Amino acid sequence: MIDLKFTVNGKKVQLRVPGAKRLLDILREDLGFLSVKEGCSKGECGVCSVIFNGRVINACLMLACQADGSEITTLEGLSKNGKMDLLQEAFVETGAIQCGFCTPGLVVASRALLNKNPDPTEEDIRDGLSGNLCRCTGYTKIVAAVKAAIEKESNTRRGDS
Amino acid sequence: MNLNLLHGVVGQSVPRVDAEAKVLGKGIFIADLFFPRMLYARVIRSSEPHAKITHIHLETARLVPGVPAILTAEDIPGRNEIHVVFNDQPFLAPGRVKYVGEPIAVLAAESPEIAEEAAEKITIEYEVLPPLLDPLEARWHPDIHLFGKDNIYRHLKVRKGNIEDGFARSDVTIENEYRTPCQEHAYLEPQGMVAVPRPNGLMDVYGSMQCPFYVQEGVATVLGLPLSRVRIIQTATGGAFGGKEDVPTLVGVQAAILAQKTGRPVKLIYSRDEDIISTSKRHPGIIRYKSGAKRDGTLQAIEVEYILDSGAYATLSPVVLWRGTVHAGGPYRIPHVKVDSYAVATHKVPAGAFRGFGSPQILFAAESQMDELARALGMDPCKIREKNLLRLNDETITGQKLTFSVGNLEAFQKTVETSGYLKKRNQKKETPGPIKKGFGLSSVYYGVGLGAGGIHLARAGAYVQILADASVQFAVGTTEMGQGMATVLTQIVADELGLPFDAVTILETDTSRVPDAGPTVASRATTMSGNALKDACGKLQESLFRAAGDLLQISKESIQIKEGWAVDSGKPGHRMTLKEVIAECFKRRENMAAAGFYRSPEVSWDDETGRGNAYITFAYATNAAEVEVDTETGVIRVLKITAAHDVGKAINPQLVTGQIEGGIVQGMGYTLTEEIVTKNGSVQNPNFSTYIIPTIKEAPEIDPLIVEAPFPNGPNGAKGFAEQPLMGIAPAIANAVYDAIGIRIKELPLTPERVWAALREKEGRDKRSSH
Numbered sequence: 001m002i003d004l005k006f007t008v009n010g011k012k013v014q015l016r017v018p019g020a021k022r023l024l025d026i027l028r029e030d031l032g033f034l035s036v037k038e039g040c041s042k043g044e045c046g047v048c049s050v051i052f053n054g055r056v057i058n059a060c061l062m063l064a065c066q067a068d069g070s071e072i073t074t075l076e077g078l079s080k081n082g083k084m085d086l087l088q089e090a091f092v093e094t095g096a097i098q099c100g101f102c103t104p105g106l107v108v109a110s111r112a113l114l115n116k117n118p119d120p121t122e123e124d125i126r127d128g129l130s131g132n133l134c135r136c137t138g139y140t141k142i143v144a145a146v147k148a149a150i151e152k153e154s155n156t157r158r159g160d161s
Numbered sequence: 162m163n164l165n166l167l168h169g170v171v172g173q174s175v176p177r178v179d180a181e182a183k184v185l186g187k188g189i190f191i192a193d194l195f196f197p198r199m200l201y202a203r204v205i206r207s208s209e210p211h212a213k214i215t216h217i218h219l220e221t222a223r224l225v226p227g228v229p230a231i232l233t234a235e236d237i238p239g240r241n242e243i244h245v246v247f248n249d250q251p252f253l254a255p256g257r258v259k260y261v262g263e264p265i266a267v268l269a270a271e272s273p274e275i276a277e278e279a280a281e282k283i284t285i286e287y288e289v290l291p292p293l294l295d296p297l298e299a300r301w302h303p304d305i306h307l308f309g310k311d312n313i314y315r316h317l318k319v320r321k322g323n324i325e326d327g328f329a330r331s332d333v334t335i336e337n338e339y340r341t342p343c344q345e346h347a348y349l350e351p352q353g354m355v356a357v358p359r360p361n362g363l364m365d366v367y368g369s370m371q372c373p374f375y376v377q378e379g380v381a382t383v384l385g386l387p388l389s390r391v392r393i394i395q396t397a398t399g400g401a402f403g404g405k406e407d408v409p410t411l412v413g414v415q416a417a418i419l420a421q422k423t424g425r426p427v428k429l430i431y432s433r434d435e436d437i438i439s440t441s442k443r444h445p446g447i448i449r450y451k452s453g454a455k456r457d458g459t460l461q462a463i464e465v466e467y468i469l470d471s472g473a474y475a476t477l478s479p480v481v482l483w484r485g486t487v488h489a490g491g492p493y494r495i496p497h498v499k500v501d502s503y504a505v506a507t508h509k510v511p512a513g514a515f516r517g518f519g520s521p522q523i524l525f526a527a528e529s530q531m532d533e534l535a536r537a538l539g540m541d542p543c544k545i546r547e548k549n550l551l552r553l554n555d556e557t558i559t560g561q562k563l564t565f566s567v568g569n570l571e572a573f574q575k576t577v578e579t580s581g582y583l584k585k586r587n588q589k590k591e592t593p594g595p596i597k598k599g600f601g602l603s604s605v606y607y608g609v610g611l612g613a614g615g616i617h618l619a620r621a622g623a624y625v626q627i628l629a630d631a632s633v634q635f636a637v638g639t640t641e642m643g644q645g646m647a648t649v650l651t652q653i654v655a656d657e658l659g660l661p662f663d664a665v666t667i668l669e670t671d672t673s674r675v676p677d678a679g680p681t682v683a684s685r686a687t688t689m690s691g692n693a694l695k696d697a698c699g700k701l702q703e704s705l706f707r708a709a710g711d712l713l714q715i716s717k718e719s720i721q722i723k724e725g726w727a728v729d730s731g732k733p734g735h736r737m738t739l740k741e742v743i744a745e746c747f748k749r750r751e752n753m754a755a756a757g758f759y760r761s762p763e764v765s766w767d768d769e770t771g772r773g774n775a776y777i778t779f780a781y782a783t784n785a786a787e788v789e790v791d792t793e794t795g796v797i798r799v800l801k802i803t804a805a806h807d808v809g810k811a812i813n814p815q816l817v818t819g820q821i822e823g824g825i826v827q828g829m830g831y832t833l834t835e836e837i838v839t840k841n842g843s844v845q846n847p848n849f850s851t852y853i854i855p856t857i858k859e860a861p862e863i864d865p866l867i868v869e870a871p872f873p874n875g876p877n878g879a880k881g882f883a884e885q886p887l888m889g890i891a892p893a894i895a896n897a898v899y900d901a902i903g904i905r906i907k908e909l910p911l912t913p914e915r916v917w918a919a920l921r922e923k924e925g926r927d928k929r930s931s932h
Binding site for chain 1: 645
């Protein structure tokens with residue numbers, strides 16, 4: 001067992017867990033962040049994507065002991081005071097959601113991408129989301145959603161919305 | 162059609178009703194469900210493709226603390242039987258295993274870790290027997306019998322005209338053998354169920370599934386319970402594509418039998434490898450296809466032998482084979498037809514339902530043949546298709562006359578025109594570099610619903626209730642798995658009752674709410690549940706019209722209801738809110754809840770003559786693919802797919818285009834990379850680094866187009882279609898590859914290795930012939 005301290009969605013947490021417990025299980029079972037999904041357990045599908053110290057990682061591949069001192073954002077951390085992130089709004093409006101199982105990981109990966117690069121090209125978007133599989137949408141509307149969110153964010157920055 | 166209705170939200174791209182819960186990541190999936198005192202299950206599976214079980218050692222596993230139940234075939238209280246089409250499949254292997262991954266035992270433990278530890282301590286002794294792994298070897302095998310005396314689950318035929326005459330009248334005949342691979346569904350959410358025993362002897366089972374009524378039957382049969390004590394509740398289902406048609410019955414019973422034994426809730430979530438190794442897939446196909454046409458391109462005859470490698474139990478193979486057989490000709494007029502098809506048993510994981518259901522395999526052959534005929538005749542592939550496409554009042558190969566809703570030619574023209582296919586193909590220049598460009602077409606059609614192959618299941622129930630505050634709840638027996646059914650049906654109910662979209666709520670699918678609605682397969686949910694809901698809403702409309710007529714002091718025939726208002730159709734200003742009308746209904750103590758039911762129109766099929774009116778109607782589509790082939794590496798890049806689909810009526814256009822886009826990319830995976838590889842019957846690539854599905858990097862540009870040839874028996878003219886987008890992608894791409902490099906590859910997937918080898922072989926041939 002190890003003592004673990006880290007920040008999730010802006011809140012400090014302190015836990016005593018087995019050192020080899022996966023971050024995925026800590027987030028889901030110990031902390032109740034159910035948006036973090038398990039799809040392959042091998043870092044191949046991206047449904048467990050979270051933002052870890054600013055970059056996207058697969059929570060199924062990270063152990064508790066590696067998470068100590070880190071800052072983590074899950075999908076639950078993106079909506080503020082009941083208001084959706086602009087990316088979430090865009091995913092809904094463009095029809096980028098079908099079964100919804102890959103959606104949390106894709107929104108999180110998109111957020112990490114836009115945090116680093118607020119004005120990505122389509123190529124950048126596709127590169128940034130290439131670790132997240134979706135079997136339903138054919139990805140067309142996912143690219144459209146990210147583009148729509150970029151537009152919304154740039155309008156917000158310019159203050160015209 | 163009821164003239165009292167003005168349509169509001171049908172035809173509009175309203176956001177999905179489940180979008181918010183999904184985008185906020187709410188715990189709506191089966192893995193997110195937790196119950197107090199819940200146990201965790203594991204399944205112990207066969208490591209052999211064919212063997213006698215001589216001993217199962219459970220002693221050491223029983224010593225692991227925290228394992229309250231380990232069950233084998235001997236512990237089954239009911240019948241050891243999973244009924245799908247036949248009754249040949251046991252729930253737990255009774256002394257003999259027929260495929261790698263076949264369930265032998267199940268156990269429940271206090272935690273997933275303890276369950277795994279105990280499972281590892283179970284050893285099984287086998288007397289290994291020789292397996293049959295090749296369907297051509299298995300068919301009519303003299304000594305090894307998996308099913309009957311010939312290892313054939315079903316043999317089907319189609320006979321039309323006179324096949325000898327047909328070929329005698331043909332100026333050109335083309336004959337080829339095609340092969341298609343085993344495809345994995347790769348839904349992102351693995352299979353999973355939670356069974357919860359209830360104090361009154363009921364068993365509730367929650368899970369990810371397409372067909373709750375199948376699960377109900379399975380649980381009742383194996384647990385020895387009456388159907389009335391089994392209740393199945395569908396949780397949000399993270400993709401299915403046919404992979405959650407019959408398989409969840411096994412998963413549900415695995416959880417439920419342990420819950421019954423221990424009296425505690427039991428959760429069972431498959432790991433990805435377990436899911437890929439042990440659950441159904443698309444049947445590998447062998448298609449021998451001979452086509453004949455006249456000099457002007459008129460199709461005369463097809464003679465087809467179609468073999469499906471079906472695996473160790475029949476599951477859905479008899480009906481998968483039927484759909485494939487009926488679709489053998491593609492959407493064309495063909496006067497002389499002979500088709501023989503076989504679903505063959507082998508010692509492999511049973512193949513089952515997968516988007517297209519036996520048609521993508523045979524359509525790959527049929528549509529490759531169309532291009533080969535065009536080439537032999539010196540015609541453009543576009544022209545030969547246009548000449549032969551089925552039109553209104555034409556007959557399909559099974560003799561079904563198409564008397565309505567035939568958007569075949571319109572879909573074809575829309576794709577050809579919008580894609581600029583002819584112009585692009587004719588203006589294509591030979592490029593000097595290694596990258597060659599090509600353009601290809603495919604036309605397909607899809608029999609909507611279960612058809613004559615499943616007519617006994619072709620009904621649906623529904624339940625609708627208007628509440629005192631003028632909001633509405635409704636329930637159906639079909640399921641939402643991502644395709645958009647919940648939203649489409651909410652739109653239909655909102656318009657039927659004249660209430661705003663937001664006032665209507667769909668409840669989760671639960672077998673205790675509505676009568677057996679059959680499976681959610683065959684693109685049938687919109688038409689079947691849509692019509693059942695219309696039936697229920699019609700009963701409620703009666704009360705609304707009566708009350709509104711009295712309140713407005715006009716005849717009830719003059720009332721129109723729309724978006725919350727009851728309006729005098731003769732004097733639109735003369736109106737009142739439906740809230741007031743509904744309040745009046747409650748004051749009068751009217752029954753504001755109604756059950757609805759729908760039976761699909763009659764269809765027919767004769768096994769002996771191989772003829773019949775197979776389906777209630779058809780959807781139609783044409784695809785145009787643009788590809789680049791790198792002649793140095795064999796890598797194919799799909800640049801763009803244009804696809805027009807006749808859907809009858811797009812109740813929600815955004816959901817329709819979503820189905821087109823998703824089906825195309827899944828079809829592209831089938832064409833280019835996806836293949837389950839087995840060695841001695843054992844799956845070699847059970848994860849996403851070895852089984853390659855398309856990522857966002859490979860997804861092509863897609864231009865989805867909608868054609869609406871209304872279906873008179875569909876809700877608002879709609880017909881189901883969501884399988885169709887996948888069905889013609891392989892031949893469209895293969896035809897484009899031929900256009901690019903002049904090579905006909907008759908085996909999927911078109912991997913770089915296969916394309917590269919074909920290119921080198923052609924180079925060798927060209928070199929030899931130039932000497």
